[in-house]
Amino acid sequence: MTTTEPTPAVQKSSEVLLSVDGLVKHFPIRKGVLQRQVGAVQAVDGLTFDVTQGETLSLVGESGCGKTTTGRLLTRLLEPTAGTIVFEGRDISHLREGQMRPLRRDVQMIFQDPYGSLNPRHTVGKIVGAPFRLQNVKTEHGVKRAVQELLELVGLSPEHYNRYPHEFSGGQRQRIGIARTLALRPKLIVADEPVSALDVSIQAQVVNLLEDLQEEFDLTYVMIAHDLSVVRHVSDRVAVMYLGKIVELADRVDLYENPMHPYTTALLSAVPVPDTKRKGKQERIRLQGDVPSPINPPPACRFHTRCWKAQDICKTVEPPLIQLAPGHQTACHFPENATPEQEATATAAAKA
Template sequence: MSTQTENPTADRRLGEDLLVVEGLQKYFPIRKGLLQKTVANVQAVDGLTFTVKRGETLSLVGESGCGKTTTGRLLTRLVEPTDGTITLEGRDISHLSNSAMRPLRRDIQMIFQDPYGSLNPRHTVGTIVGAPFRLQKVKTPNGIKKEVQDLLELVGLNPEHYNRYPHEFSGGQRQRIGIARTLALKPKLIVADEPVSALDVSIQAQVVNLLEDLQSEFDLTYVMIAHDLSVVRHVSDRVAVMYLGKIMEIADRTSLYERPMHPYTVALLSAVPIPDTNRRENRERIRLQGDVPSPINPPKGCRFHTRCWKAQDVCKTTEPPLAQLAPGHAVACHFPENKDSLTIDPTGAAV
């Protein structure tokens, strides 16, 4: 979805950098011994650099332990980075204190994975969705209730359900409540951590469509954190593939899915089960062996080399930089795939 062209009333600043992340790092110390000395670090996020443009959707994908969730928590400043900077609209928010962050919280909102756990069961929908107004002391000309009912309608819920409790709603509806709460203060950036993965297939599609509609209506900027590569392809403008706290590859959606360059991306795409029995026989599979190594002691050199079928000696010693190999397509690999060819489809679909 290209908001820039579809919405003529769009903010003129659409397309400029909203969020700039440089060298972002988060280590969680592991303490041991009598004096609780730090003996090692969980290197959850280790040097991320990327930008998010106003109005676009950037997705962070990767398997568990790749640091995508920690990244989300860093961007929303629920945790403080160990190193690196996060700049929102030119303002460095990396180390702002809680009180300094508070006015900025309305600009950065988060949608959570679990629509059951993230809503207080003892509060009505009205209270939940209206909470941001109260917390941020925002003036609402027609009263909070009216605002909340408008929001409920916006996300496809019945505004008359203002006084109901979360347990009276289905999973999909609860996720809509969460989205309504997120939208209350017209945030500039929404970080969505697995927003649809807990939902049923048919409901997933409803929520995905809702998120897209809201984006084009309000020029929202999304950072999506997800593991489902099919959903990610559908919703994203650009995608960053993470592995053990680092970005392996970042590119626009089309380049990444049609011409993945990093072997890890290729393997990930190849592992996605395709709902087509005709593919069963002639699909070329790349099967990664084993599991993701521990982020406490990640492999030296390229972090992926222990599972990579293309790994050479240089991969074990030298970490490849994230280098731009094609316009808007950066890869951290010594031996990237699809470097010359532009026609290979990784999923084996007919060209």
């Protein structure tokens, strides 16, 4: 596998916008007469990563990997159990609702379900204009004008101002959602599966729209998605999550052409490809079984129960997420596609 594509210029400006350190979110499980806590869903269990200004970082993984919980933590819809979230140099991990309010202008979220996230009783004008009212923002030519400009920006007609969400198709509703998100010119947008509910042809329209907007407003995206093809298209960097942990974090090109964690390899080879020549070939890695429950995740390396490379050490020592190549972090004792030195680094890190 040779890198034919230049490494994307992540370092447009190396200014860190968002910094996450040791982020943990456990949801307690209570049982018995006294409702004692008997365990916890370890939805997110120790994430550390930075998001730099203007980049798109994607979180990918299967259901139960904690990517959605992470998105909700970053936007502080949830409060972390432990760890810190620093946005523009300010620790926002435990801010109260009132303190979060000014921050909500800068950090916005796009949801997966364009049907469920729009109030069916409000007009498009009211929905898209809501952030102005909530944040008491003065607009130059009035809220209506501002909303109409936003609608045009996302490819809707300004005449749609007085219509209701049900009059729109799925793709148009997602555009409405994006317009609302953009109203206050946020710096960071957390997009949770923004296109997965849309038809293929519409998906492409929305993906392109998101890219155009990023360019125009210098937006930073944290994209949460399960579709690896879409992720490759939109991301600068990709973090692969498994059962609440990041197992691999790398530049897009690196990750797709040179995956080092076995889970990433398996994930990539499982993607069905619209090419009949690959049909039925057994070259693929087929993982056995399902993702284990995040209530009782396997000890040490959480992937060892499904990993074909697993050895005894994987069941006893948790592999740390370490940098094996420039900008390429992996948490594995036996990385794929690794040079002997890299393998030695991984072994040494495990012993430390």
